[in-house]
Amino acid sequence: MYIDIDHIRQFSNTCLTQLDMPENEASIITEALLEADLREIHSHGFLRLPIYVERIQKELIRNQAKITESNENDVLAVLDGHYSAGQVVAYQAMQKSIEKAEQSGIGVVAVKNSNHFGISAYYSLMAAQQDKIGIVISNVSPLMPAVGGAEKVIGNNPLSIAAPTGETDPMVLDMALSNTSFGKVLFAKEKGQEVPEGWGVDEKGRSTTDPDQIINGGFLSPVGGPKGFGLAVMAEVLTGVLSGGHFSKMIPSMYDVSQKQSISHFMLTIDIKQLISLELYYESMKQLVSYIKESKKAEGANQIYLPGEIEFLKEKRNKEQGIPMEEKTFNKINEMAKALKISPLEA
Ligand SMILES: NC(=O)c1ccc[n+]([C@@H]2O[C@H](COP(=O)([O-])OP(=O)(O)OC[C@H]3O[C@@H](n4cnc5c(N)ncnc54)[C@H](O)[C@@H]3O)[C@@H](O)[C@H]2O)c1
Structure with a gap:
């Protein structure tokens, strides 16, 4: 429908x-x-x-936002979301990061005590729409074990990098650091479908295609094995640790409605024109796009997509x-x- x-x-x-x-x-x-x-x-x-x-x-998310700032200078700020809605806190944090980048070339905003903010591209694209590069990371409740571990200890922390391209849609990488997002496992369960091999394991670390076994006692698998695990750990450092907020096992699931969540975010904006001229940037991006889009296709492949391109096509439709x-x-x-x-x- x-x-x-x-x-x-x-x-x-x-x-x-x-x-x-x-x-x-x-x-x-x-x-x-x-x-x-x-x-x-x-x-x-x-x-x-x-x-x-x-x-x-249940008053686990504030119905009226309270957001305070500390340690603010021309480049940096820490925001405390006081358990306000994640989207409202992240939106304000990204606006602040953009303003600081406009002023100082770069803007870094660390956020603590926020909530689930949805898709990270929503915020990185705010920067790309203003001739800037936006980098957005969030932590989440732990869903993945360490390499060799059998206990949830690290989130599938989402990461997005958005860069304007000039004539076409921005390039936007928007991904979970697990092979897939937990939401997609939930969505497969909602639809009564199996998930592909490699998305997660059951409680004993055995590979499974049953979303229920991943959700109940099992784990998501990191993207790219130890490398994805490493990226997820570093995302935790940049979000929860660097903001003075919560991280790893301190964060309960959003589906546990007995506790507040306390999610942390990290927003970084680069004002391109303060590094190189916008003319040179967009010329180079055009060249990069054409190298990629016009590259030789693999056998059986019809199309080569840029990061985010598939989602922009879906959005237009x-x-x-x-x-x-x-x-x-x-x-x-x-x-x-x-x-x-x-x-x-x-x-
Ligand atoms: N708020 C949270 O707690 C949280 C946690 C995890 C994930 N998320 C969100 O979930 C969403 C889904 O994450 P995901 O990792 O499942 O995304 P995904 O695997 O569908 O896509 C990841 C990236 O790969 C790109 N891509 C996919 N197919 C491609 C192709 N054929 N060619 C070129 N690029 C391609 C996409 O454009 C995207 O940038 C994201 O929006 C993420 O921000 C949020």
């Missing part, structure tokens, strides 16, 4: 404002979830609205037809709407 964009936008904002969230904050969350579904990263789209609502109702939604997600969202006593979502 497909959902009309304006309809779901209004629906999501109504759900959140019903919980006494200010309209501007509700709108940031809604737009970030919408962007995920438009890009067909459904694992981080409106599928997450019911758990956000439940966490807000879905802006025309509405966002695709699984029936299970639709039903879960409408159970929530009923409990909130608001008009249901319509397909």
